[in-house]
Amino acid sequence: xxxxxxxALQALQITNYQIxxxxxxxxxxxxxxxxxxxxxxxxxxxxxxxxxxxxxAEGRRFRGMSTAQIFxxxxxxxxxxxxxxxxxAAQFVKNPFFELYAGQKEPxxxxxxxxxxxxxxxxxxxxxxxxxxxDTAQDAFVNSAEIFAVKSRKAILSSAGTDVAYTRYxxxxxxxxxxxxxxxxxxxxxxxxxxxxxEALTEKTKGAIAAVRDRAAAQKSPKAGxxxxxxxxxxxxxxxxxxxxxxxAPYVYARYSDWTVGKPVQGANVQGEKLNVTLLPLSPxxxxxxxxxxxxxxxxxxxxxxxxxxxxxxxxGIQPTGYYERxxxxxxxxxxxxxxxxxLCPVSFSxxxxxxxxGHFGGEIRLAxxxxxxxxxxxxxxxxxxxxxxxxxxxxxxxxxYDTLAYTGPFAVKIEGVEVAG
Amino acid sequence: MQVQRSAxxxxxxxxxxxxxxxxxxxxxxxxxxxxxxxxxAYRVGNTGVNVGEDELFTRRGFVLKVYDGRSYGExxxxxxxxxxxPAIEAEVAERLMPLxxxxxxxxxxxxxxxxxxxxxxxxxxxxxxxxxxxxxxxxLSALTAIRDDARGxxxxxxxxxxxxxxxxxxKLFLSPHRDLEQNLLWSDGALDVMCPKGDDIVSYYDSASVxxxxxxxxxxxxxxxxxxxxxxxxxxxxxxxPGEYECVCTPAVTGMIVHEAFGHGVEMDMFVKDRAQAxxxxxxxxxxxxxxxxxxxxVKQDTGSYFFDDEGVLSHDTVIIEKGILKRGISxxxxxxxxxxxxxxxxxxxxxERKAYTRMTNTYFEPxxxxxxxxxxxxxxxxxxxxxxxxxxxxxxxxxxxxxxxxREIKNGKLTGRIFSPTVLTGYVPDLLKxxxxxxxxxxxxxxxMCGKGWKEWVKVSDGGPCIKARIRLx
Numbered sequence: 084x085x086x087x088x089x090x091a092l093q094a095l096q097i098t099n100y101q102i103x104x105x106x107x108x109x110x111x112x113x114x115x116x117x118x119x120x121x122x123x124x125x126x127x128x129x130x131x132x133x134x135x136x137x138x139x140a141e142g143r144r145f146r147g148m149s150t151a152q153i154f155x156x157x158x159x160x161x162x163x164x165x166x167x168x169x170x171x172a173a174q175f176v177k178n179p180f181f182e183l184y185a186g187q188k189e190p191x192x193x194x195x196x197x198x199x200x201x202x203x204x205x206x207x208x209x210x211x212x213x214x215x216x217x218d219t220a221q222d223a224f225v226n227s228a229e230i231f232a233v234k235s236r237k238a239i240l241s242s243a244g245t246d247v248a249y250t251r252y253x254x255x256x257x258x259x260x261x262x263x264x265x266x267x268x269x270x271x272x273x274x275x276x277x278x279x280x281x282e283a284l285t286e287k288t289k290g291a292i293a294a295v296r297d298r299a300a301a302q303k304s305p306k307a308g309x310x311x312x313x314x315x316x317x318x319x320x321x322x323x324x325x326x327x328x329x330x331x332a333p334y335v336y337a338r339y340s341d342w343t344v345g346k347p348v349q350g351a352n353v354q355g356e357k358l359n360v361t362l363l364p365l366s367p368x369x370x371x372x373x374x375x376x377x378x379x380x381x382x383x384x385x386x387x388x389x390x391x392x393x394x395x396x397x398x399x400g401i402q403p404t405g406y407y408e409r410x411x412x413x414x415x416x417x418x419x420x421x422x423x424x425x426x427l428c429p430v431s432f433s434x435x436x437x438x439x440x441x442g443h444f445g446g447e448i449r450l451a452x453x454x455x456x457x458x459x460x461x462x463x464x465x466x467x468x469x470x471x472x473x474x475x476x477x478x479x480x481x482x483x484x485y486d487t488l489a490y491t492g493p494f495a496v497k498i499e500g501v502e503v504a505g
Numbered sequence: 506m507q508v509q510r511s512a513x514x515x516x517x518x519x520x521x522x523x524x525x526x527x528x529x530x531x532x533x534x535x536x537x538x539x540x541x542x543x544x545x546a547y548r549v550g551n552t553g554v555n556v557g558e559d560e561l562f563t564r565r566g567f568v569l570k571v572y573d574g575r576s577y578g579e580x581x582x583x584x585x586x587x588x589x590x591p592a593i594e595a596e597v598a599e600r601l602m603p604l605x606x607x608x609x610x611x612x613x614x615x616x617x618x619x620x621x622x623x624x625x626x627x628x629x630x631x632x633x634x635x636x637x638x639x640x641x642x643x644x645l646s647a648l649t650a651i652r653d654d655a656r657g658x659x660x661x662x663x664x665x666x667x668x669x670x671x672x673x674x675x676k677l678f679l680s681p682h683r684d685l686e687q688n689l690l691w692s693d694g695a696l697d698v699m700c701p702k703g704d705d706i707v708s709y710y711d712s713a714s715v716x717x718x719x720x721x722x723x724x725x726x727x728x729x730x731x732x733x734x735x736x737x738x739x740x741x742x743x744x745x746x747p748g749e750y751e752c753v754c755t756p757a758v759t760g761m762i763v764h765e766a767f768g769h770g771v772e773m774d775m776f777v778k779d780r781a782q783a784x785x786x787x788x789x790x791x792x793x794x795x796x797x798x799x800x801x802x803x804v805k806q807d808t809g810s811y812f813f814d815d816e817g818v819l820s821h822d823t824v825i826i827e828k829g830i831l832k833r834g835i836s837x838x839x840x841x842x843x844x845x846x847x848x849x850x851x852x853x854x855x856x857x858e859r860k861a862y863t864r865m866t867n868t869y870f871e872p873x874x875x876x877x878x879x880x881x882x883x884x885x886x887x888x889x890x891x892x893x894x895x896x897x898x899x900x901x902x903x904x905x906x907x908x909x910x911x912x913r914e915i916k917n918g919k920l921t922g923r924i925f926s927p928t929v930l931t932g933y934v935p936d937l938l939k940x941x942x943x944x945x946x947x948x949x950x951x952x953x954x955m956c957g958k959g960w961k962e963w964v965k966v967s968d969g970g971p972c973i974k975a976r977i978r979l980x
Contacts, residue, residue, distance in 0.1 A: 124601050
C-alpha cells in the first residue's frame with residue numbers, strides 16, 4: 084500500500100506530504116465478575132496521508148494542508164481519488180507557510196518491554212490472573228473488568244526526509260469494584276502499563292477493593308465549606324496537566340495562553356513547594372517524526388519550554404518538540420500521613436476535571452477521608468470546585484511516588500483553602 | 506436526496522457471504538458487520554484552518570462474531586480478499602475461540618445462540634445539501650464569515666473557533682438469515698466564543714446537528730448572537746454560592762440530565778453487571794408524573810438515528826419513563842440474552858474495531874404545556890441553567906455530576922442579569938426528577954457532541970427535551 088500511495092502522490096504531482104502508517108494487534112478480555120463474558124482479537128492497518136499545498140494570496144505565502152485516511156482495501160484508483168480530494172481541499176486552507184519537519188531515515192525502533200516476550204493473548208490472561216489475584220473477599224469484589232493487550236507499530240515517512248518506525252506494547256484496561264453492605268456501592272479504576280506489571284495491577288486491585296469497602300461504610304457528605312484538600316493518584320496527574328496544556332505552542336500562538344519561557348507560572352509568591360515538571364516521551368518519535376526526549380517544562384516554578392507540533396513551534400520561532408503524553412514531577416517533601424493531618428482527602432471522584440483555560444478543577448466526590456484530631460471520617464458526596472491559579476503558591480507534595488503510563492511523580496498534593504459543596 | 510450505497514460494500518458482499526457460510530458450517534452462529542464510513546471536518550480558529558478526514562469517523566473494516574455453542578468471540582480486521590478468507594478462518598479457529606490458559610478460578614460465560622430471525626433491509630436517510638456538493642471552499646467561506654462576524658462584534662472576543670463535520674455511514678450486516686444494509690448521513694457544527702477574564706479565558710460553546718447535510722450551517726449561524734452575548738456576559742460572572750435552588754433548565758441542560766443522569770442508568774448491560782440502580786426500580790415512580798422519556802434510533806431524526814444497530818437488531822422507540830414510572834431499559838443483543846429480554850436496537854460500537862455495548866441513541870423528555878416565561882416568573886430565588894459543559898454518569902448510585910457554564914440568577918420571578926459560572930449540579934437523580942413541577946412546550950434535540958461509556962467508546966448521540974423546572978443542588 085505504501086507504494087500505491089507514493090505512486091498516487093507522484094501521479095498527482097504532490098511533492099510535499101507525510102504518510103503515517105498504523106498497524107495494531109490486540110487481544111481483549113471482558114469479564115463480568117470472574118466469568119469471561121467476551122473475548123476479542125483485532126488486526127488492523129491504516130494510513131493517514133497529509134498533503135501540503137503552497138500558494139500565494141494577498142502578497143503572502145501560505146501552506147495549506149489536508150489529511151486523507153487510506154485503507155488496506157482501497158484500489159489504486161480509490162487511493163488517487165482520495166488524495167486528490169485532500170489536495171483540492173488544501174488550496175483553501177490559508178495557513179501561514181511553514182517548513183515540514185526535516186528528519187532522516189532511521190532504523191526501526193522496537194521499544195523494549197517484557198510484554199514483547201509472549202503472545203498478546205497470553206499477556207492478557209496473565210494480567211487477568213494478576214487482577215483477580217486480589218479478588219479474594221466475599222464482601223467486596225471485582226464487579227467487572229476489561230483488559231487490552233496491544234501491540235502497535237507506527238511508521239512515519241515524509242517528503243522532507245523523515246523515515247522512522249517504532250513498535251510499542253502496552254496493557255491497559257479498567258475495572259469496577261463493588262461492595263454490597265452496609266450499602267451497595269462501586270468504584271471505577273483504570274490502569275495502563277508499558278510492561279507486564281502484574282504486581283502493580285494486583286496491588287491496584289487490592290487498594291480498589293479496600294476503597295470500595297470504605298465507600299460502602301461512608302454515610303455522610305462533607306459539610307459545605309472551605310477545606311485544605313489532599314488530592315492523590317490520577318487526580319494529581321490531571322491537576323498538573325494545567326502546566327503542560329497552558330504551555331502548548333498552539334495555545335500560545337492562538338493567544339489562549341500568555342505564557343512565555345522564564346515566566347513564574349506558579350506565581351510570584353510561592354510559599355509551598357516550587358514545581359519541577361518534566362515532559363517525558365512515551366514513544367521515540369512524535370506523529371511528525373520528531374525525536375522525543377525528556378524535556379524540563381517547569382523548574383522551580385518557572386516555565387522552561389513552549390512545546391508542541393512543528394507548525395506552531397515554527398510560527399513561534401522555537402524548536403519543535405512534538406506532543407508529549409507523559410509527565411514527571413520532581414517534587415515531594417512531606418510523608419503522606421503528615422500531609423493528610425487536618426485535611427479532606429478525596430481519593431475518588433465520579434469525574435475529576437481540570438480546565439486548562441481557567442485553571443478550575445473539581446468534580447463530585449465518590450470517596451473521601453477527613454483527618455481530624457478525633458480520627459478519620461469516611462465521607463461520600465459533595466463536590467470540589469477550586470482554582471489552581473489561586474492556590475498554586477502553596478502546594479505541598481508527598482514523598483510517596485505514583486507511576487502510570489502518563490505520569491510519574493508524587494502520589495499526593497495538598498492544596499489549601501478549596502471550596503467544597505456539601 | 507438519498508444517501509447513495511457504498512460500492513466497496515457492494516463488492517465485498519459476496520466474499521463476506523462466503524466467509525459467513527464457511528464459518529457457519531463450523532460454528533452455531535456467525536455474523537459480520539462491515540463498515541465503510543467517510544467523514545470530513547472543517548475548523549477555523551486562531552490556530553489556523555484545518556480540513557481533513559477524521560480518523561475516528563473515517564473507517565473501513567469488518568468485525569466477525571462467532572458462537573461456539575457456549576460463548577461468543579469477535580475478530581476485527583481490515584484486510585479482505587479471496588486469499589485472506591482461509592487466514593481469517595484460521596485466526597478464528599486457532600487463536601480466538603479455543604481460549605487456552607484461562608487462570609484458575611475464572612470461568613467462561615455460557616450463552617444461548619442468538620436467534621437469527623430472517624430479515625432483509627436496504628434503507629438510506631435523506632439530505633437537502635450533501636457537504637460534497639456544497640464543496641470545501643463554500644463550507645470554509647461560510648465558517649470564516651460566521652467567525653469574522655463574531656470577532657468583529659467586540660474587541661474583547663479573542664477568538665471564535667468554529668467547526669463543521671459530517672459522516673457518511675455505510676453498514677452491511679450479514680448472518681445466515683439476515684441481510685441488512687443502511688446508508689446514513691449526519692452533519693454537525695459548533696462554535697466557541699472566547700473572551701479573556703483576567704488571566705483566564707471564558708467561553709460559550711454551542712452546536713447544531715442534523716440527520717442530513719450542509720443545511721445545518723444555517724442553524725449554526727442562527728446560534729451566533731446568543732453565543733457572543735453570553736460569552737461577553739461571562740466576563741463578569743461570579744462564583745456560585747453552594748446550595749439547593751429552584752432551577753429552570755433550558756432544553757440543552759434538560760438533555761444533559763436526561764442523558765447523563767438517567768439515560769446511562771437504564772443501559773441494560775449495566776443491569777447484567779449489577780451496576781445500575783434502575784434495575785430495582787422497574788414499575789416504580791422515579792420522576793414526576795410530568796415526565797415521559799424516550800430513547801430510540803427510530804424515534805427522531807438526528808445524529809443518534811439509524812435503521813439497525815451494530816448487532817443487526819432493527820431500531821426502536823423505547824419509552825423508558827412513562828408519566829413518572831420507570832417502564833423499561835435499553836439493551837444490546839447479548840445483554841438481552843443474558844437478562845431474558847428483547848433487545849431494543851441499542852447495541853453500538855465506536856467502530857468495527859470495538860466491542861458492542863448498550864448505548865443511547867436519541868434520548869429525550871416529552872414536552873409539556875408550560876412556557877419558559879411562566880417558569881421563570883414562578884421562581885422566587887433560583888437560577889436559569891444554560892449551556893451544559895460536561896456530565897458524568899453514575900448508574901449504580903444515581904448520583905448527579907453535571908456542569909453548566911451559565912447560571913442566570915432569578916429573583917422574584919425575574920432574571921437579575923447576574924451570571925454565575927462554572928456551576929456543578931449534584932444530588933440524587935430521582936430526587937431531581939421527582940421535583941420537576943413545570944415542563945415547557947418548547948422542545949429541542951441536540952446531537953453536536955459525543956457520548957462515552959465511562960471514559961471511552963465514543964458514539965454520536967442526541968439528547969434534549971423541553972425546559973424543566975426542578976429543585977437542584979448547585980455548587
